[in-house]
Amino acid sequence: MSLVAFLDNSQRSAGVAAPPDSRATRFHRSMPGYAPTAVAEAPAAAAELGLSRLVVKLETERFGLPSFKLLGASWAICRALSLRAGVEPAATFDELRRICVRLDGLTLVAATDGNHGRAVAHMARLLGLGARILVPEHTAQARVDAIAGEGATVDIVRGSYDDAVGQSAGLASDDHLVISDTSWPGYEEVPGWVAEGYATIFEELAEQLPGELPPLVAIQIGVGALASAAVRALAAPGRVLVGVEPGDAACVLHAVRAGRPVLVPGPHISIMAGLNCGLASRVALPDMAAGIDAFCAIDDRATEQAVRLLLRDGLTCGETGAAGVAGLLALREDRPERMWERLRLADPRPAALAICTEAPTDPPSFARIAAGA
Incomplete structure (x- = not known):
């Protein structure tokens, strides 16, 4: 099974997302080469996951770099x-x-x-x-x-x-x-500003999907800055946020379970290299504990499957980029019957949002995965 660990977060307390501080977005829009990243449909992946719709925010190119x-x-x-x-x-x-x-x-x-x-x-x-x-x-x-x-x-x-x-x-x-x-x-100040910068992703999404933000959101977690930004932007009654980590670097899952930061010792060797972190950010952890409904730790097999599945929809995502979809695949594999209802979603076939956070950044690894080797 691809699901290594699962935590239903009983500590969750976040209500409606706070209004965004738009200074970061205005700054980004002043930079040469700024353009909103695309939103794509992934019908093949949605069908595999038992979803009515899967929307993917493609953070595969920002200002000429292959990630968000x-x-x-x-x-x-x-x-x-x-x-x-x-x-x-x-x-x-x-x-x-x-x-x-x-x-x-x-x-x-x-x-x-x-x-x-x-x-x-x-x-x-x-x-x-x-x-x-x-x-x-x-x-x-x-x-x-x-x-x-x-x-x-x-x-x-x-x-x-x-x-x-x-x-x-x-x-x-x-x-x-x-x-x-x-x-x-x-x-603590600088990491907090990093998370503020990621709010631009969600301000763009609000403009691209007005009134249509899905009720299920999968978000990958490294030290937690992106997940913190997601909670601040998306937490709302009736919306379920699922955090996804590598099985050998699930520092946030363990921290939320313990109620304090927990160091997960290395080596951390997942192909989801951007998530290979053994200690959650102390600045981001309170947001994640309050706002993420469930945490799952997954193995690399789920990630490889997600990369190939997204390719069927014409979406080229790196291993870390595909991690959100990989988490949904691992949950679906572990609990194929009524999985989404078990996450307290009213619709048995909900719409979902994932963020592809990077294009392939290790070409040999990506080629091996894409070929099914």
């Missing part, structure tokens, strides 16, 4: 650089570039499994700043090369993503600014 991560990185960098310069947050990208003239010699630092670090490096290049990105050993070479291609210095860290996070924190200085999408005691 630039949304969070750019807004967090905007806020952090504005604060460093002692001015109000830049309202536009051009204003941010003018602020950066005062910050010559600054290097941006991030730990990553791939996409966040590349987004930080990309922003640094656009703004004329340096970038130093730390990646865990065993990161796919294609991902390392893509980060280096942005002009960043790439450090290979012996150990896991969490080890890379720890080393990156130690680099903070007057001329090194850490831009992390996860938090730790004493470091």
Whole structure:
């Protein structure tokens, strides 16, 4: 079975989503190359899952990068650089570039499994700043090369993503600014700004699907910034949010079950590389505990099946990108009869929303999966 663990979240307490703070979206719309990402129908996947409809938000290209991560990185960098310069947050990208003239010699630092670090490096290049990105050993070479291609210095860290996070924190200085999408005691503002940046996804969805947002939402979870943003935007009576994690890195499932942050030790070796995190962000965890109805931890077999299933609908999603659909597949396989009703959905064949958070970023792995090898 593909379902490794399941948690029906009895702690859930979130009500109606809060009105969005649109400053991040306005900032993104001022950036060169901004365009809303597409929403696609996935009828083959819907039929396989016993759904009336599956809508997929395609975060496979943002500002020339193959994932959604630039949304969070750019807004967090905007806020952090504005604060460093002692001015109000830049309202536009051009204003941010003018602020950066005062910050010559600054290097941006991030730990990553791939996409966040590349987004930080990309922003640094656009703004004329340096970038130093730390990646865990065993990161796919294609991902390392893509980060280096942005002009960043790439450090290979012996150990896991969490080890890379720890080393990156130690680099903070007057001329090194850490831009992390996860938090730790004493470091909470920047990860909060990352989550604010992801709100642009959901503001676009509200415009693209006015009055049609599905009652079932599957959201992948790494450290939790995207899931936190999803809760803030989508929590509503009658809507069920399902969080999806790799079986060997289900740090949020374990944290919600325990009522406190729990370190899930590595190695974390799932093909869902962007979700290979052993410790949830302390900033994001309260939102997830309050707003996600169920958590599922899945194995890679479900992810491979989801990648191939989405290809049948003409949607090319990377392994992490397909994780939301993979979670729905694992739940359906585990409980084929009346699964969606067991999640307290009134409709036995509901409509669902998933977010494809990345295009393929490890070509050899994707080719193997697509071929069914």
